[in-house]
Amino acid sequence: MTVTLPPALNQLVDRLVHTGRYTDEADVVREALRVLERQEFDESPALEAAILEGVASPHQPYDASVMDRIRHNARSLT
Numbered sequence: 001m002t003v004t005l006p007p008a009l010n011q012l013v014d015r016l017v018h019t020g021r022y023t024d025e026a027d028v029v030r031e032a033l034r035v036l037e038r039q040e041f042d043e044s045p046a047l048e049a050a051i052l053e054g055v056a057s058p059h060q061p062y063d064a065s066v067m068d069r070i071r072h073n074a075r076s077l078t
Contacts, residue, residue: 003029046077 005013013028022028050073060066 013025016022016028017024022031
């Protein structure tokens with residue numbers, strides 16, 4: 001596989017290799033793909049906790065105040 005990166009990403013890869021943490025460019029790409037895989041396929045612990053809390057809590061009708069609280073809590077997780 002051949003991958004062409006824009007100059008800014010190519011410079012980033014070069015800097016990461018020069019730190020000594022990665023042996024070569026392929027090592028940087030492999031690590032980036034592992035991080036992406038975890039991000040795409042692993043469930044977020046915060047999301048899982050929020051879902052479990054919702055399942056365990058008593059039913060509340062959804063009104064504007066409930067939606068505002070949900071939005072506020074969601075923003076605080078990021």
